[in-house]
Amino acid sequence: MSADIRDSRRRGLHNDGGLALRAAAARALVPVITGKGSLTNLDDHQVVARDRALFKALCYGACRTLPRLEALADKLLVKPFKARDADVQALLLIGIHQLLYMRIPSHAAVGETAGAARLLDKEWATRVINGCLRRLTREATALQAEVDHDPAVALLHPRWLLKALRQAWPDDWRTICEANNTPGPMTLRVNRRHGDREAYLDRLVSAGIDARLCPHAPDGVTLKTPCDVLALPGFEAGHVSVQDEAAQLSAVLLGPVLAPRPGARVLDACCAPGGKTSHLLELFDIDLHAVDSDAVRLARVEDALTRLGLAATLTHGDATQRDWWDGTPYDAILLDAPCSGSGVIRRHPDIKRLRRPSDIPKLAELQARLLDNLWPLLRPGGTLLYATCSVLPEENTEQLQAFLARTPDATPTTPHDVAWGRPAGAGRQLLPATDSHDGFFYARLVRRAS
Template sequence: MSNAATDLNTRALAAQILVQVLPLNRQNLHPRSLSDLLPAVAEKDKDQGLLQELCFGVCRWYTRLDKVATPFIRQPFKSRDADLHALLLLGLYQMLYLRVPDHAAISETVEACRQLNKPWAVKVLNGMLRQAQRNKSNLENTLPDNLAISTAHPKWLVDALTSAWPAQAEKILQANNEPGPMCLRVNRLHGSRDAYLARLNEKQIKARAGEFADSAVYLQQPVDVLELPGFSEGHVSVQDEAAQLSALLLAPQPGDRILDACAAPGGKTGHILELQPALSELVALDVDNTRLQRVQENLTRLQLRATLVHSDLQQYNAGAGLFDRILLDAPCSATGVIRRHPDIKWLRKRADIRQLAETQLRLLKVAFNLLKPGGSLLYATCSALPQENNRVVQLFLAHEPLAHEIKIDADWGQDAGIGRQLFANEKAHDGFYYAHLMREAQGH
């Protein structure tokens, strides 16, 4: 990002970000995520909300917008002009999906072209956008009638979801394109959910109780966290309702030694301690030291303590049979949280799923060896794909005679044979998977 970023308009900044995320530039072999790129740029842009909306929106509808753009592109963009391609998509996104007047969308996007030092392309871009404006009512009528285009997902992911969940696939794909609601976790050490709902009501923040986690609260509209009563004092945290099931299913007991094996950014770590402050010890481990600092920041705000360990779980030498309970929130494709991270659609590749499943199985084996006899392990992912979920656990159980599944008796989600699967729900929770395992007690 250039030092002149502060001088660029919001559309130009968005184009610079999108060329690093989307497959617009064939020479960009290492695309980056929006969560990696946006924060640094957003700080410099006075219109942060619009910048995020533009980047999220174009990522959300990328292949659909690209199909709409095709008739207006006389010759393919060169790699060095990927930012022009991004500007065309940005212009179309504003005209089709935002309440920005067409003339403003076009003039601001064309101005961005000047700012990106492409004066020769100003007329070309203006012409393409004006042509699109004239045909606006028909732009989407000629698109192919298939789920990959109508829901703007890569075909491999549509195929994977349709194969795994034929009855739910279309709903999952549609939910992935709806921004998820803001969900809070009430810290019950500071009061009940009902009491917190009353505090929100006093502040005229409209909210409702969650569906299955007794600490969950949904806001009707997102708000800045600093507007939430008691946020700075640790009375409440932002956490999806499906993620709140982690600590509830783990069910920490007084005196337990617990390992949160992939702890960053610390939402689940904090929740475990809120549920059971009388633990013997909670070890929060993560391979990423920068993200581990987020765990500490969260714990400091919540006024809670844990032992933080910077380590790869596979190199963690704590000794076998050390923990009563282990939460393994394994690294995954994040296909259950696409609505919050729409760039996942284009950053993930089919080959990633097999590699992730291999990593997940390795981590599960390592984590299980750290359990005491009679101890329990909760395996969790925010993936919607069985290859990373019940199939990983099934493979593990087939080769580990000391491991047994603890059936999750619940009315949320769906029985996945082994464990339970939640799908992203437009008005509620993200997609998540949980399986609960027990290490056989000695002498059985």
């Protein structure tokens, strides 16, 4: 028996999944609370299979409630932890989240969270965390009422974002915050090449999976309860993919342009991770060129297309440049532009910590460069669909207003007789809705023939 195993048994840690789970979640949270990384590539294989759902719930849940967790930690601690002890800080935050938001017995949340400090090689912190969490079990109501005087804490959003949402959506900003603070549902996109969504809904029912049809996306089905994708009938065979209802509307908006044009030449700029790319190929007989500047994410597009049995020309390139273009104009361009992600915070709660107000003008400048660079690649009479998963006007209505002012041959054709979203300048805005779609903006433009 190794010295490490003897030592772990002596400390009561051998095969203790509860402690290991919480220590792993604390390590995963450190990059977020220190502003150095996100949960985008969260690796749940560092915990045993039976604990992976709880591991993700701890990580994403703590990110979602971080403003209140940190405010309460400040009240509970006699003095703050040092910078080198960010893992212990994360562990305390995870413990607070369990006590306030999860159906975990308080004795387990306190004992196993405090004990996990030993797995971080910081046994001194067990007593500190234990004391903080035990105090919270006694004084939770009073302490929460005290910290919730701050709207940023009560609404779980940074002050700058609250201000931006309130200015943009004076009648809806609280509803947006509430939607952002609720995990989004798991929505599927049925591959019409293998049957319609009504038939797939029957397959889900036969598999014991409760679901409903999406009201706006004709290929969308929303599950009552999220599940592992491998439990979905036909997933590995490409019969279905995971994609939010709002994101599926890009194919709906391009449908009138592509359906009558077999072999249409289409560009999907900033295409990763490939959900919209594959949806277009499932529906239309087109020659699709997909470009992205991130080689790692572009590989995910290739994986998605392989699973679905689809093909496109994939290019690693910068859509603000044209060195990848062969000189032949496109019939249609989908520009799913890099943005703040302010419409998908419920799926990526670390955005609230990692995004900065100074990012918004930088993103708006990048979006403008993309629009200006790609527009000349469109044939006269062709269509460009601009999309973001943002709810901020600087990236959406104001961006399109400025583009139209400097682009005399661009005409908006965004439909306004649809049941989803609301008119927003030259486009249409969907706000995040609890138990429904994400926040998204679309603007469809046609290039007039000279």
